[in-house]
Amino acid sequence: MDLRLKGKNVLVTGGSKGIGKGIAGAFLREGANVAVVARGLEALETAQTEMPELRIFQADITDETARDDVFKKIEADLGKIDVLVNNAGGSSGGSVMDTSLAQFEEAMQLNYHSAVHFSKLAAEKMEANGSGSIINISSIFGRESGGKPTYNNAKAAMISFTKAFADEMIKKGVRVNGVAPGSILHPTGNWQKKLDENPEKIHQFVQEEIPAGRFGTVEEVADVVTFLASERARWVVGATLNVDGGQSRANF
Template sequence: MNLNLKDKVVLVTGGSKGIGLGIAATFLNEGAKVAIVARGEESLKQARDQFVEMFTIQADLYDEQERERVVKEAVEHYGTIDVLINNVGGSNGSTTAETDLTLFHEAFELNYFSAVHFSKLVLPHMKEKQAGSIINISSVFGRESGGKVTYNSAKAAMISFTKSLADEVIKDGIRVNGVAPGSILHPSGNWQRRLEENPEKINQFVEAEIPAGRFGTVEEIANVVTFLASEKASWVVGATINVDGGQSKSNF
């Protein structure tokens, strides 16, 4: 299927490894122009070595001024931004009672406020063209209990924000959607580390919790993201789509 993404300018946050890099690579395969941003210089170098046509930006995405610089550099390099993928994220803390309040603030700054801020920063460029796509990478645990409470809460907020912004800007030709991955196995992820530490326990988890009987792959997430960014998904507005092999217990 031709997704008509050739020469579209795509910005992927948290794009130097894992799901973010997989998304960037899939857009490149569709002929898009891709900029990725991440904090780690080494991972950015490795991504650039693998995909020489990719534009890389090093930045600390906890910082508002750094986020502003990222968008400025991407626009200066490519002239505009057609597609924004809010992928950067991470988890911290443990239970609510045992997690310091500052960790909740940190989780929301990275997982949620960065997505809100980047969206606000790219909207003027998209409104000028009356076209654009914003895709927020949340999690099935944004809809139900599971994982760290700080992460769950921030991803739940992201899903709500996705619908709210989508309804606000569709009149300007801008579509906002989300993808909620289930458990995805990739070399730099937590599931790979856990599998190496205790394969029996993790294999039992897969058997009990994932109806498809295996972990998902980065490519399976990236394929859905690129479709949502394309004209083929023109009537998908404000949706957050589970991509999880049936793992989620929710029915919406």
């Protein structure tokens, strides 16, 4: 299927490794121009070595001023932005009582506020062009319990934001959607660390919790993201699609 993404300008946050890197690579293979922003310069440079066409930008996107500054730089380099993928995220803390308020605030800045801010910045330009696609990477745990509360809270907020912003922006030609991955295995992720530490426990988890009987891959997430970004998904608005091999327990 031709997704008609050749020549499109794409920005992926948290795009130096893991799912974000996989998404960036998928868009490059479709012939798009791709910029990624992340905190770690070494990981960014490694990604660019593997994908020479990739444009890399370093910034701490938990900081509002840094987000403003890097967006301007990316826009100056790419020109108009056709697709924004808000992928940056991470989890920290433990149980609610063992997690400081500062950690909750940091999680919201990284997982949620960065996505809202970049969405507003990109949407302003997309509206002027009469078209655009914004895709927010959340999690199945944004819909149900599981994982760390700081992460779950932020991803739940992202799913809610996705629907609200989608209804607002579709009138202006801009589609907003989301993807909610389940457990995805990649070299720099938490699941790989857990697998290395206790293979027997993790294999048992997979068999009990993932109906498909295996972890997902970054490519499987990236395939859904590129589809949603394309005109092939032009009637998909405000949806957050599970990509989880059946792992989610939610009915809706």
